[in-house]
Amino acid sequence: MADELMLEIVSPEKMVFSGKIEEVTIPGTEGEFGVLRGHEAFLSSVDIGELNFLKEGKKTLYAVNTGYAEVTSDKVTVLIETAERSDHIDKERALKAKDNAETRLSQLTKEDVEYELARAALARAIARISVAEKQ
Amino acid sequence: MASLKDIKRKVTAVQKTKQITRAMNMVAASKFKSAQMKMDNFRPYASKFMDVLNSLALRVETMSHPLLAIRDPRRIRVICMTSDRGLCGGFNTNLIKATERFIKEKIKDGKEVSLIAVGRKGRDFFRKKANIIAQKTDVLSKFDMTLAVSVADEVIPSFVKEEYDELYLIYNQFMNVSVQKPTIVRLFPLPSIGQDADVDPDRFLDYAYEPSAEALLERLLPMYVHVLVYRALLETSAGENGARMAAMDNATSNCEELISSLTLKMNKARQAAITAELMDIVGGTEALAKG
Incomplete structure (x- = not known):
């Protein structure tokens, strides 16, 4: 699919998530931002908060700790110190x-x-x- | 010569010890495996993080951050990272010796030294010998990034407040199962970043930064400390279990040797007893025949 975006969430313990998604919302230090495919390349620090993404129409939530996000047109890499999926909290x-x-x-x-x-x-x-x- | 019964008792005792050491060896082996897995899982995070940190450092002309401040190193703080439990060969002894030597040298130079003990063995050793201002014990059997963060929280605010001037981390670098090298690294002031790193300077050329590259770098520096501490913790954990594995393997084979030599002794003693008994009987029969 053309509007798919590759997302990688990496924490020190493990690769938290890696896969194709449609949209991701990241709690940046300058405010929350959403990323779709074709976003301009940028680097942002990530604050404590809620990260969520849409995969096949389903929303998944994570509580994340400080880190940074690297965005390119077809890939988002999020490096954070901790990430907990909503049902694991x-x-x-x-x-x-x-x-x-x-x-x-x-x-x-x-x-x-x-x-x-x-x-x-x-x-x-x-x-x-x-x-x-x-x- | 020890009696048959004594030797028998000894053999059973050694056999029991052997069981224990063998079990400990297997436990350490499985723990070692999981420690190694943790290290493998950490690698992608660490390499990605360093990649970004180094290339960011190249973009920023001059860095000024409290964690980079160079002061006259009068007051020194040392993090001594040992294991919580013993029976792992020279793992802790070597590290403690290295730490003690380091502290003595610094004191001889007229510096003030304080200590942060991570791991119970180091704390126990330095309890009366050094000024321990903080400790984290019984934490290494199961830990994650939060432990590294809590160690960093112990050292970052006090460095910023200028309670001390230099911070060193002493830990066992993991070389392989049987070799761990006591290593001393300076944490604060943080050594310059991105100088000797092999990075592609154009990697982030077209990137927009949010906030600015400088501010971003500033936020990443404490995370860098976490990465350094966490790596040391992982190496300590892997090294401890590797050392224990090797030590227990040695102990088990020593037990085997002891058992075989004791068994030989036992058989000889038994044979001697039988011979003595036979001699008695023969002597008795002869005496009867004469009478």
């Missing part, structure tokens, strides 16, 4: 992580270097919960 754990991060965050001020870490942990937990709920 342990929602209990995510909720607990969110509580932890919130308490930690409340004890820190913006000047603390740890503030960023706690904020990132919170964002991760929220992304996982929202992905888990959508599935």
Whole structure:
């Protein structure tokens, strides 16, 4: 099919996904962006959030961590540190992580270097919960 | 000469030890296999990441990032990466020796040294000998990228806050099953990237960057630290199990040797006992005949 796009999602543990898809939506640091075949070539960093793609009309969701995406006209490579498919997420754990991060965050001020870490942990937990709920 | 019963008891004991070492060898072998698989799975990620990082570094003229800041190295921090469990030959001993030597040299030069222990063996050894400011123990039997991230979270903020000036990572480089080489690498300030790398400078020529190439590079640097730490963790895990495999294989064959020599001894003792008994009987019969 002419409008197919090759997608590769690579994490340190494994090749998370590799295959032909129709469309992918990636949570870039400058905002979410969708990619179809024929997109201009570019490189973007990926933020914590939700990545989804359409394959044969079916949507698959992943909660992803920081990384980057390399887009060419017929191929998208996403490199991220973690990626969890929506049906593999342990929602209990995510909720607990969110509580932890919130308490930690409340004890820190913006000047603390740890503030960023706690904020990132919170964002991760929220992304996982929202992905888990959508599935 | 030890009595027959003593030797018999010894043989059974050695046989039991042999069973244990053989079992440990097999467990280590299977763990080694999975550690190697993890390494194989990591390779595509690492090579793709380095590819992008190096070519990005070439596009950016001057890099200024807190992790690249060079300061007078007065306070040194060391990550010592050992295994959590023993019985793996000289794996930990060699690494700890190398670490100790390194620390002593730095202290002799008038530097302040603090230590981050990853793995219980290193922590136990340096508990009283060095200033351990953070530790991660009992984590190596099952780990993923999150462990590397948590180690990085330990070192990145404090380097940025200028709590120390240089960071070294000491770990066992995995050469093959029986050879692990203690290796010292400087993590912070990060050595320059993309200088000696073999990259195609035109690879990202037509690319648009979002955000700018500089900002993108800045975001990738902490990830680079994660990659370096994760690789060291993988090599430690593979090396530990490889070393244990070799050590247990040795132990098993030593047990076999011991068993065969003890069995020989046991047979000799038994033969001696029989001979002595026979002599008794013969002596007794002769005495009866005389009487």
